[in-house]
Amino acid sequence: MVVIPVVDLAAEGRGQLLLDACRQPGCFRVVNHGIPAALQAEMKAAVRSLFELPDDVKLRNDHVIAGSGYVGPTIVNPLYEAFGLYDAASPADVDAFCSCLDAPPHLRETIRLYASHLHPLVANIASKIAESLGLVGCSFSDWPCQFRMNRYNFAPETVGSSGVQIHTDSGFLTVLQEDESVGGLEVMDANGTFAAVDPLPGSLLVNLGDVAKAWSNGMLHNVKHRVLCKEAATRISIALFLLAPKDGKVEAPAELVGSKIPRLYRSFYYEDYRKLRFSSGLRAGEALSLLAA
Numbered sequence: 001m002v003v004i005p006v007v008d009l010a011a012e013g014r015g016q017l018l019l020d021a022c023r024q025p026g027c028f029r030v031v032n033h034g035i036p037a038a039l040q041a042e043m044k045a046a047v048r049s050l051f052e053l054p055d056d057v058k059l060r061n062d063h064v065i066a067g068s069g070y071v072g073p074t075i076v077n078p079l080y081e082a083f084g085l086y087d088a089a090s091p092a093d094v095d096a097f098c099s100c101l102d103a104p105p106h107l108r109e110t111i112r113l114y115a116s117h118l119h120p121l122v123a124n125i126a127s128k129i130a131e132s133l134g135l136v137g138c139s140f141s142d143w144p145c146q147f148r149m150n151r152y153n154f155a156p157e158t159v160g161s162s163g164v165q166i167h168t169d170s171g172f173l174t175v176l177q178e179d180e181s182v183g184g185l186e187v188m189d190a191n192g193t194f195a196a197v198d199p200l201p202g203s204l205l206v207n208l209g210d211v212a213k214a215w216s217n218g219m220l221h222n223v224k225h226r227v228l229c230k231e232a233a234t235r236i237s238i239a240l241f242l243l244a245p246k247d248g249k250v251e252a253p254a255e256l257v258g259s260k261i262p263r264l265y266r267s268f269y270y271e272d273y274r275k276l277r278f279s280s281g282l283r284a285g286e287a288l289s290l291l292a293a
């Protein structure tokens with residue numbers, strides 16, 4: 001069984017708890033995160049209504065970087081579809097996303113407000129992680145972010161089948177607003193066993209991704225996860241991915257590299273890594289080994 005640690009963002013001195021969680025299982029919950037429950041509910045309703053749009057409109061949500069736009073059901077993930085917004089840290093990009101879908105003003109305002117709350121939160125969590133590694137003064141606020149709004153079209157005949165394939169997230173970290181009533185997310189523990197992650201009201205789930213592993217020189221764990229169809233109900237989740245440095249390469253800071261822990265990975269541009277994951281089909285962190293130093 002995986003115990004998902006809970007980190008209180010309003011409490012001081014949680015560095016060790018945070019670091020332990022980032023090492024294993026590579027995910028944790030945050031409470032006192034400052035995102036109003038009402039805004040989360042409004043955002044969920046907004047996402048639900050975007051998914052009611054006709055397919056030709058959904059497809060206007062184009063890819064800015066590989067796979068960052070609308071993804072419809074595929075052979076591998078037939079029950080899954082997602083909107084994507086790159087870069088969620090840019091108000092102009094948030095507006096462009098809303099405009100391409102002709103989102104009415106109230107939806108536009110909700111998405112804007114949600115992005116403006118979530119972006120500082122992901123950057124703040126990343127800074128706390130850096131501090132827990134002994135790095136002071138790291139700022140993540142100019143790192144690009146991607147929204148992904150997921151809908152799982154679960155039906156009675158799909159119970160027991162896959163909602164989304166086993167994967168790691170490719171970026172540094174992900175803050176996930178789970179569906180508060182429809183479960184299905186599972187994370188892999190240190191023994192390679194999947195365990196169900198049930199939503200905890202008032203909390204958000206944070207997953208570490210491949211960039212966190214590379215950037216920390218292997219100290220942080222990129223958690224493998226998947227979604228299963230557990231019940232015949234539409235499931236909505238909203239992820240905000242903090243990806244990687246804006247212009248520079250992903251590279252472990254000198255403080256995390258030493259004679260005892262040699263550099264594990266060559267430095268790389270995140271977008272190249274993202275393309276490598278797509279072209280190799282290695283979606284569960286294995287593509288990092290192609291960048292071994």
Ligand SMILES: O=C(O)CCC(=O)C(=O)O
Pocket residue numbers: 148150169176178179185225227236237239
């Ligand atoms: O829907 C979920 O609970 C997980 C979504 C996810 O893993 C993702 O968007 O990368």
Ligand SMILES: [Fe+2]
Pocket residue numbers: 167168169225
């Ligand atoms: Fe994921």
